[in-house]
Amino acid sequence: MKNPPESESAYLSPKVWGIYTLLLTVAVPWYWQFIPGVACQVWLGLPAWVFVAVVSSFGVSLFTAQLLWQTRWPDEESEGDAEL
Numbered sequence: 076m077k078n079p080p081e082s083e084s085a086y087l088s089p090k091v092w093g094i095y096t097l098l099l100t101v102a103v104p105w106y107w108q109f110i111p112g113v114a115c116q117v118w119l120g121l122p123a124w125v126f127v128a129v130v131s132s133f134g135v136s137l138f139t140a141q142l143l144w145q146t147r148w149p150d151e152e153s154e155g156d157a158e159l
Contacts, residue, residue, distance in 0.1 A: 094138060102131030 104124040107114040
């Protein structure tokens, strides 16, 4: 079995998994029950926990897009598929 190039396996590194874990932990509003005073505050017209969840979800999306943008995609010609 051929080892993937470094750029293709970069998304499997522990650093990437750690960043995903951190972003998803912040995005899921499980911890707001421990800080009720802050959870009831309104930020930009939304409850604080909703605002943080939306911003964190956006961060996860941006991080994923950045990882995919850095990954080199195989060319259609290198796959050996001929057009019909």
